Amino acid sequence: xxxxxLDKLPARVKFMYGIGDTGFSLTxxxxxxxxxxxxxxxxxxxxxxxxxxIMVAKQWxxxxxxxxxxxxxxxxxxxxxxxxxxxxxxxxYGLTFALMWWKPPVESQIGMAIYFGAVYVLxxxxxxxxxxxxxxxxxxxxRDYDERTALTSYRMAFSILGSLIAFTVPLIIIGSFxxxxxxxxWWNGVLFAILSAMPLLLTFWGTRxxxxxxxxAGPLTLRSSVKAALQxxxxxxxxxxxxxxxxxxxxxxxxxxxxxxxxxxxxxSSDAIMACVFVVAILALPLWEWTSRHSNKRRAxxxxxxxxxxxxxxxxLLRPSPPTALVLALAAMAGVGVSAAHVLPxxxxxxxxxxxxxxxxxxxxxxxxxxxxxxxxxxxxxxxxGIGLGLEWSGYVPNADVQPLSALTAIRGFVGxxxxxxxxxxxxxxxLYPLGREEHLATRQELLRRGMVDAGANxx
Numbered sequence: 001x002x003x004x005x006l007d008k009l010p011a012r013v014k015f016m017y018g019i020g021d022t023g024f025s026l027t028x029x030x031x032x033x034x035x036x037x038x039x040x041x042x043x044x045x046x047x048x049x050x051x052x053x054i055m056v057a058k059q060w061x062x063x064x065x066x067x068x069x070x071x072x073x074x075x076x077x078x079x080x081x082x083x084x085x086x087x088x089x090x091x092x093y094g095l096t097f098a099l100m101w102w103k104p105p106v107e108s109q110i111g112m113a114i115y116f117g118a119v120y121v122l123x124x125x126x127x128x129x130x131x132x133x134x135x136x137x138x139x140x141x142x143r144d145y146d147e148r149t150a151l152t153s154y155r156m157a158f159s160i161l162g163s164l165i166a167f168t169v170p171l172i173i174i175g176s177f178x179x180x181x182x183x184x185x186w187w188n189g190v191l192f193a194i195l196s197a198m199p200l201l202l203t204f205w206g207t208r209x210x211x212x213x214x215x216x217a218g219p220l221t222l223r224s225s226v227k228a229a230l231q232x233x234x235x236x237x238x239x240x241x242x243x244x245x246x247x248x249x250x251x252x253x254x255x256x257x258x259x260x261x262x263x264x265x266x267x268x269s270s271d272a273i274m275a276c277v278f279v280v281a282i283l284a285l286p287l288w289e290w291t292s293r294h295s296n297k298r299r300a301x302x303x304x305x306x307x308x309x310x311x312x313x314x315x316x317l318l319r320p321s322p323p324t325a326l327v328l329a330l331a332a333m334a335g336v337g338v339s340a341a342h343v344l345p346x347x348x349x350x351x352x353x354x355x356x357x358x359x360x361x362x363x364x365x366x367x368x369x370x371x372x373x374x375x376x377x378x379x380x381x382x383x384x385x386g387i388g389l390g391l392e393w394s395g396y397v398p399n400a401d402v403q404p405l406s407a408l409t410a411i412r413g414f415v416g417x418x419x420x421x422x423x424x425x426x427x428x429x430x431x432l433y434p435l436g437r438e439e440h441l442a443t444r445q446e447l448l449r450r451g452m453v454d455a456g457a458n459x460x
Contacts, residue, residue, distance in 0.1 A: 009142050009151060016206025017141060018154030020086070023196035024131050025162025027097050030192055032253035033167055034177065035100070036384060040391075041177045041398045042185055043103055045112055051388020053113040057120035058381025061128070061374045068128045069370025072136060080209040082133035082140065086200040089130040094197030096123035101189025103182045124377070130200055132373065136365045139350035140209045146293050149347040153289045156343040157282055158199075164278035166192070168271040176267070178399055234352035235368060237433045242345040243375050244426035245305065248419035249341060250380040252312070254387055255414040262403045263411055265321050272324075273331050280335030281342065288340045292347070298430040301344040305430075308337020309423040316416030341423075351435055387414055 039050035075081045099119045106112050138155075142148055173191070174184045230236070256274075261267040291300040311334045318327070353368055394410035397403060403411075 008144070009147055013141065013207055014151050014154040016202055017137065017151060018156075018158045019199050019206075020134055020203030021155045021159045022162040022199045023093075024127075024134070025159040026166045026192050026196045027127065029163040029166035029253065030170065030189075031100070032250055032380075033257060034170060036254055036388065037177050037257060038101065038185060039116060040388075040396075042179055042182050043112060043116070044179065044398070045109060045116075047388040047391040047396060049109055049113045049388075050116075051385040053117040054120065054388075055381040055385035057117050057124060058377045058384075060121045060124060061377045064125055064128050065132065065370040065374035065377070066367060067370075068132045069136070069367040072133045072370075073365065073367055079204075082137050082209060083204050083207065085129055085133040086204040089126065090197040090200040092126040093123075093130050093200070094193040096126045097196060098190045098193035099123070102186050128370075128373070132370055134200070134203065135369045135373070137203075137207065137209065138346075139353050139365055141207065142210070143354065148350055149289055149292045149297060149343070152343050152347040153285050156339075156346070157285055160278050160281045160285070160339070160342060164275060164282070167274035167278065171271045232352055234433075234435050235349075237429055237435075238345075238349045238352050239372055239375060241301070241426050241429040241433065242349060242372060243379060244422045244429065245341050245345045246376050247379050247383060248422040248426075249338075250376075251383055251387065251414055251419050251422075254384055255411055258391075258411050259316075259415045263320060263408050264318065264327065266324060266327065269324050269327070273327055276328050276331040277335040277338060280332045281339040284336045284339035285343060287336075288343055292344065297344050297348050297351075298433045301340060301348070301430045302427050304337050304340020304344065305423050305427055306337075308334055308341060309420045309427075311337060312423075313416050313420050316412050345426075348433070390414065 036047075036050055036054065039045045039053070040047050043050075045053070072082060072085065075084065077084050079087070096119065100116070100123055104112070104115050106115060138148060138151060142151060170188050170192075173188045174181050177185070257270060260270050260273060266273070288300050288304060291303065311330060315327075315330045315334065318330075349369075349372060353365055390410045390413075391407065394406040395404040396407040396410070
């Protein structure tokens with residue numbers, strides 16, 4: 001049997017799978033870039049309370065994510081294992097997201113923090129039931145080393161496009177994040193809830209699961225799935241690399257608008273600066289797919305992320321009120337590295353799953369992806385709590401024309417040195433990652449030889 005022919009995907013399938021990430025990108029970018037700013041500068045929550053509300057909500061994932069991943073692994077329907085979650089979950093996903101942007105008539109700071117923490121938990125639960133199965137589709141659509149990079153590139157093209165829209169359009173609708181614009185924030189939330197939910201239906205109708213595991217080393221339990229993940233050295237390398245990269249992205253997302261508004265004093269150019277980052281990131285995706293095919297994923301990651309880390313440090317060294325053209329040029333250069341940071345960690349993660357399948361005789365895809373997202377969201381929650389505490393302790397004043405020097409120093413630290421150190425950690429883990437194209441191909445051939453995988457269309 002020709003493995004390469006078996007694993008090739010038509011462009012239509014890649015497109016229909018990739019478009020599903022538009023919604024996840026819209027919601028995650030809006031939350032990452034604007035939610036803390038919304039809570040501090042529109043709702044009026046103290047930064048520490050705002051960060052605490054976000055952090056507590058994200059810790060719910062310690063329970064939520066593994067359970068949803070396990071349920072996804074155990075699901076079998078005529079539509080497959082993963083796709084039914086997209087069909088039945090897109091409405092709760094959109095509704096709960098919209099509620100996150102409504103300012104309730106509550107005066108108490110504690111009451112406000114409880115409301116936003118609770119609604120965030122509801123949203124996160126609904127979101128997990130759609131994005132966990134969606135992410136788990138990647139290794140079940142193709143097992144080819146390079147096809148996964150291509151599939152992920154399609155997904156990241158829509159993801160980065162979603163980020164571009166989510167960074168720029170709200171600034172047009174809302175204007176400035178101030179208390180008097182709370183109504184505009186709410187309507188923006190409703191609009192993006194609709195735009196985020198609908199692509200999931202396109203992915204449901206446009207994809208089919210192609211692989212199932214045909215042997216088992218015993219009953220598939222939540223405990224055995226988590227144990228398999230924690231004993232998989234290759235997977236832990238991939239998780240560490242992914243976590244370092246996306247934690248850096250989360251921190252930059254959360255503070256970059258503070259940096260543009262209060263330090264660079266270029267609030268009127270915020271949409272152009274963010275558009276420059278993400279347009280270039282989309283255009284650079286073919287570069288990283290080509291580099292991965294002609295070398296391997298980890299080397300492509302090292303080159304791209306090193307470039308981004310250097311640009312981020314240069315960006316934060318700017319003086320206040322710099323020429324807009326200079327900032328746009330640096331934003332474009334950052335976009336090249338941001339592109340690599342988006343696509344390559346996601347493309348690396350699935351390759352460790354066949355190695356686990358070879359060792360255990362079971363396929364724990366949903367649980368593996370649940371652990372990836374659990375670690376990412378829990379650590380991002382702690383990071384946002386740290387940002388909130390840092391802003392409060394540094395004397396940050398919401399909507400002030402002039403911030404204290406200590407607050408500006410904190411904002412610059414969160415934009416430059418902190419994410420740069422995380423990216424350096426990712427580079428180190430990529431350099432040590434032992435699974436390349438040849439090793440992955442050998443694993444797949446052994447799985448096929450043992451008859452441990454069936455290929456075909458699973459789902460209608």
